[in-house]
Amino acid sequence: MIDIKISKHLQGSLSNIEMNVELVIKEHDFVALTGQSGSGKTTLLRILAGLEEAVGTVTVDDELWLAPKKSLPPQQRGIGLVFQDYALFDNMSVEQNLLYANKDKALSRHLLEMTELTGLKERLPRTLSGGQKQRVSLCRALMRRPRLLLMDEPLSALDPQMRTKLQHDILTLHKEFGTTTIMVSHDPSEIYRLASRVIVLDHGKIVQDGSPKDVLLKTQGSQKFSLTGELLDIIKADVIHIAVVAIGQQIVEVVLDEAEAATFKIGERVQVSTKAFSPSLSRLAP
Amino acid sequence: MNHITATVTAIESMDDLTIVSFEAEGQTMRMMGLGLTLPIVVGSPVTLAAKASNIALAKDLKGELSTSNQLECVIESINNGQLLSSIKLRFGDALLESITTRTSALRMGLKAGDVVTTLIKASELSIIKVNG
Numbered sequence: 569m570i571d572i573k574i575s576k577h578l579q580g581s582l583s584n585i586e587m588n589v590e591l592v593i594k595e596h597d598f599v600a601l602t603g604q605s606g607s608g609k610t611t612l613l614r615i616l617a618g619l620e621e622a623v624g625t626v627t628v629d630d631e632l633w634l635a636p637k638k639s640l641p642p643q644q645r646g647i648g649l650v651f652q653d654y655a656l657f658d659n660m661s662v663e664q665n666l667l668y669a670n671k672d673k674a675l676s677r678h679l680l681e682m683t684e685l686t687g688l689k690e691r692l693p694r695t696l697s698g699g700q701k702q703r704v705s706l707c708r709a710l711m712r713r714p715r716l717l718l719m720d721e722p723l724s725a726l727d728p729q730m731r732t733k734l735q736h737d738i739l740t741l742h743k744e745f746g747t748t749t750i751m752v753s754h755d756p757s758e759i760y761r762l763a764s765r766v767i768v769l770d771h772g773k774i775v776q777d778g779s780p781k782d783v784l785l786k787t788q789g790s791q792k793f794s795l796t797g798e799l800l801d802i803i804k805a806d807v808i809h810i811a812v813v814a815i816g817q818q819i820v821e822v823v824l825d826e827a828e829a830a831t832f833k834i835g836e837r838v839q840v841s842t843k844a845f846s847p848s849l850s851r852l853a854p
Numbered sequence: 855m856n857h858i859t860a861t862v863t864a865i866e867s868m869d870d871l872t873i874v875s876f877e878a879e880g881q882t883m884r885m886m887g888l889g890l891t892l893p894i895v896v897g898s899p900v901t902l903a904a905k906a907s908n909i910a911l912a913k914d915l916k917g918e919l920s921t922s923n924q925l926e927c928v929i930e931s932i933n934n935g936q937l938l939s940s941i942k943l944r945f946g947d948a949l950l951e952s953i954t955t956r957t958s959a960l961r962m963g964l965k966a967g968d969v970v971t972t973l974i975k976a977s978e979l980s981i982i983k984v985n986g
Contacts, residue, residue, distance in 0.1 A: 789983060790890075790892060806935035807939065808906075808907075825856075
């Protein structure tokens, strides 16, 4: 169990933030940390890793990592770290990168096999693709069999296909190694697939904490199909009106009655919602 | 969007599915929904919503219909377009709107003052707000 009670003064680009986090994380849990940039996600991760100072306590089982006048050095904390930018040693082969963390050759063989990297073990990192590099980082992070695996947007630099592959690897390794994992992520599909708990930070405080479905599902009253977009246009058609709304990379149309149409302004942020019973799904052509 | 003020009279849940019953203007209404995430209990005052294009009308209705919500309304006004008709309906304090094809409105001979039954499927009715 990880018991976190910390506070820290953060200097933001626009205003200063008082970070205040009280959090208990169960062993073997997979927690996603999400929130706007500047909300304190990465800072929290770095405090847990011992890379940044904070006031308060961090207790992992009965080990004190942070307490008044005490901060256990990062290398003694039993953590594995994975960042977006891989942070591999460029002058070492894939295998040497792993063995640098821990000399256990059998474990390095096992990890490379699990992530289908065995054939690349002699290669230098710069000859690898982004996805391969990130798999090496993940393996290296697990070489010390960490109790706590900390990942900061590990897949955000990868293309969607590689993300899906690595999500699978992350989940397999999380289960096999029985680590407790905390991952910073902005991607709802990634969070839904991997995490059992989502914590949303805003201005250094926890504003939501729950299952991925409860936290991520946007609802409007009892309507479970709800998306946010920008109102581009309202076109009158006979006795009805058609609202044109941009949602992400797509444009959708919504029929409005006359009274409704009069209440909106072009350019407004709007929520498009309907009952979960109404939309249809169909497979996209490959 | 049509809004109707109602009171919750029953909540039935099973797995991730819920049927909520309401009383509105002395008539019974019913909504089907997925898992209930709203803070409602029997007696909660709510605002219900249904799109104008999801409201059908019937005149001199006989026989059985599967539609859960069959509300007696009085036509206040009709705006016939070239293809569609917008029909404003009085339901107690609420003014509802139904959008139908102009052909249907003419075939039914709808006119202001007519008593009609508005039909809303339980799957097309939403709770848009919990009041009070």
